[in-house]
Amino acid sequence: MGELQRLPANSDPDTLAQVLRDDGAAIVENVLDPAALDQLKSEIMPYVEATEPGRDDFTGRHTTRTGALVARSPACRELVMNKLILGGANAFLDPFCERIQLHLTQLIRIRPGQGKQPLHRDRLAWGGFLQDSIEPQFNTIWAVTDFTEENGATQVVPGSSKWEAGREARPEEIRYAEMAAGSVLVYSGSVIHSGGANQADHDRMGLNITYALGWLRQEENQYLSCPPHIAKDFDPALRDLLGYCMGSYALGYFTPPTGPGENPEVVPPEFLFSGKVTDWSEGDDLYEKVSERACAGPV
Incomplete structure (x- = not known):
């Protein structure tokens, strides 16, 4: 029965990419220290508190999703450019593109009372039009709070990235990405996963930063979320990643x-x-x- 592999923060990008090829997901532990987490929260929480909840069962009626974080948060920009994560994304997606791009930034806050999100694959953002042999995404969820099964830790099905279409996960195949704040769940666009149910008395917050093949349409339109008059002051490497x-x-x-x-x-x-x-x-x-x-x- 597949388990989520756990890697240290000093892992190398090629190792991370290989684990994703094998299992579809892994946890990198303790990447951010408490000071970095506090800085991130101080920058994004005003926007999070002002965000309305989802309007259907998939986005979550007790879940908020706050975007445009590259434009809003210098700390988020640093996470986007993290050497291990960005290096892993490049190594993992390199067979399928000339250049990768930032696909999405979103702070997902699962509030008490939120049920389990339906299990899904993120690659379905492009419908079923991509060949199964093409892996379109390298995704991360940075734990801004501790993730526990009780408070809605992400559900993941290790190995499901290699399953044939139509196979559904049995309950015993589902794992929970329990991890301390500052750790990162990394997963491919083809692995089955979803947000867990929050049965605790506090919010579960995760920062979803994802990367995709440079020839695909981005889920979050970076040119509108982070237009040129904002992006002009960024490091050119970050601008490139946004799609400029x-x-x-x-x-x-x-x-x-x-x-x-x-x-x-x-x-x-x-x-x-x-x-x-x-x-x-x-x-x-x-x-x-x-x-x-x-x-x-x-x-």
């Missing part, structure tokens, strides 16, 4: 909507911030990478 970069050799350029001849006709997204057109050398690298994979055939 070329996703492939010919994916993501734009034409500045200005007068005739005022700007070049075709520019990469970075033009928004620099006002300059680079030599596209990185784009050439992406072109070579695309060409190599096209010649190699399906992965």
Whole structure:
């Protein structure tokens, strides 16, 4: 019977990626210290307290979901760029894309009285249109409070990422991602999971940060949640992750909507911030990478 593997915070990204390939999920323990958690909560709790609950059984009638956290929280930006997590995401998704992107940031607060969320796979955000051989997501839930079975710890079915379509989890196959605040549940877009029922007298809060293949539509529209006038002050690597970069050799350029001849006709997204057109050398690298994979055939 599958169990959730637990990894130390000093694990390397390749090890984390391999565990996800094998099991679909794992817990990385004690990544954040209490001071970092306090800073995160001080930045996001005003928004969390102002968030309305869900309006159906899936989003949770006693659950709040607060987004736009890259724009709102410097501490969240640091988590998005965490070396272990981002390195693991790149290693895990690399076979299926030229570049990954930030897919979602959301503080999920499960309040007392909330029942279990229906079990599901996050990859269904794109319907059933992706081939099963393509893994679209690398997901995290950072424990902002302790996660216990009583207060709604995430339900996970280890190994279900390899199941055939239509197979349902039996109760004895479900595990609970019980972990201390500051730990992180990492799981693939193909693993079966859901929010647990909160039977405690306090909230369970988890920060859901997910990454996806750079050629897919993002669940949280980062260009609207974190528009250019905010993103301009970020580190360029974070801007790239938000999607302000070329996703492939010919994916993501734009034409500045200005007068005739005022700007070049075709520019990469970075033009928004620099006002300059680079030599596209990185784009050439992406072109070579695309060409190599096209010649190699399906992965």
